[in-house]
Amino acid sequence: MRLVSFIVDxxxxxxxxxxxxxxELEGAKSLKALLSNGTDALQATxxxxxxxxxxxxxxxxTLLPVIPDPDKIICIGLNYRAHQVESGFEAPKYPPVFTxxxxxxVGSLQPLVVPKVSEDFDYEGELAVVIGKRGRHIPVAAxxxxxxxxxxxxxGSLRDYQWHTSQFGPGKNFVATGGFGPxxxxxxxxxxxxxxxxxxxxxxxxxxxxxxxxxxxSIPEIIAYCSTFTELVPGDVIVTGTPSGVGAYxxxxxxxxxxxxxxxxxxxxxxxxxxxxxx
Numbered sequence: 001m002r003l004v005s006f007i008v009d010x011x012x013x014x015x016x017x018x019x020x021x022x023x024e025l026e027g028a029k030s031l032k033a034l035l036s037n038g039t040d041a042l043q044a045t046x047x048x049x050x051x052x053x054x055x056x057x058x059x060x061x062t063l064l065p066v067i068p069d070p071d072k073i074i075c076i077g078l079n080y081r082a083h084q085v086e087s088g089f090e091a092p093k094y095p096p097v098f099t100x101x102x103x104x105x106v107g108s109l110q111p112l113v114v115p116k117v118s119e120d121f122d123y124e125g126e127l128a129v130v131i132g133k134r135g136r137h138i139p140v141a142a143x144x145x146x147x148x149x150x151x152x153x154x155x156g157s158l159r160d161y162q163w164h165t166s167q168f169g170p171g172k173n174f175v176a177t178g179g180f181g182p183x184x185x186x187x188x189x190x191x192x193x194x195x196x197x198x199x200x201x202x203x204x205x206x207x208x209x210x211x212x213x214x215x216x217x218s219i220p221e222i223i224a225y226c227s228t229f230t231e232l233v234p235g236d237v238i239v240t241g242t243p244s245g246v247g248a249y250x251x252x253x254x255x256x257x258x259x260x261x262x263x264x265x266x267x268x269x270x271x272x273x274x275x276x277x278x279x
């Protein structure tokens with residue numbers, strides 16, 4: 001199933017998507033709260049509420065990031081082989097981890113903002129994993145049991161700020177520079193990530209295209225590693241890395257700018273679309 005966070009009539013809501021119609025799960029506080037109740041409770045809520053909830057077209061609502069208020073957004077760098085090669089860095093021994101703040105992301109169809117202080121605004125199409133249950137020291141073999149679902153992510157990056165120091169944080173956390181959506185797709189519907197293909201388009205031009213199976217560290221390996229240094233909880237987001245083709249390595253560099261449209265499409269998941277505007 002596909003689950004979505006949105007605003008309608010100036011209030012936040014949660015819904016299930018069927019045939020591009022959102023059916024509101026009335027009474028649900030947030031998608032994170034629903035996930036906290038467990039998979040069986042989530043399924044029961046969808047079955048009970050999904051028959052009677054208000055229905056909206058996608059055009060009638062404002063889509064929010066899939067999880068608007070995650071406890072953690074954990075991002076993995078240099079995790080596609082071809083991207084690691086194009087960057088000139090050695091293959092990492094461990095997953096390179098950095099974090100994003102919740103206010104750095106917006107939902108699908110909402111604008112990404114080029115800040116006043118930089119024009120070096122790069123796209124990074126990525127597969128996001130949403131955690132569905134609490135865990136610490138999770139074995140690789142059990143890691144998929146902790147996945148609530150998948151979504152598309154654009155890890156928008158201000159490259160000059162990213163490279164001010166060896167710490168990526170500033171370049172990854174400008175307000176409204178990352179896209180997250182359009183919805184969460186549960187594993188039974190999304191299928192095996194190794195069978196997915198990720199495509200990023202800028203103004204209709206394909207700028208990134210890769211099988212997700214090109215990951216250096218697999219999704220179970222990432223989950224297991226992250227659970228060694230922090231407790232993963234429902235609603236946590238793990239952004240698994242970007243393929244080759246980022247704008248920084250084009251000649252000349254290909255930055256997102258005011259008036260652009262950027263899309264991240266992942267087979268089995270959906271299409272995240274964001275216009276780009278100037279601050």
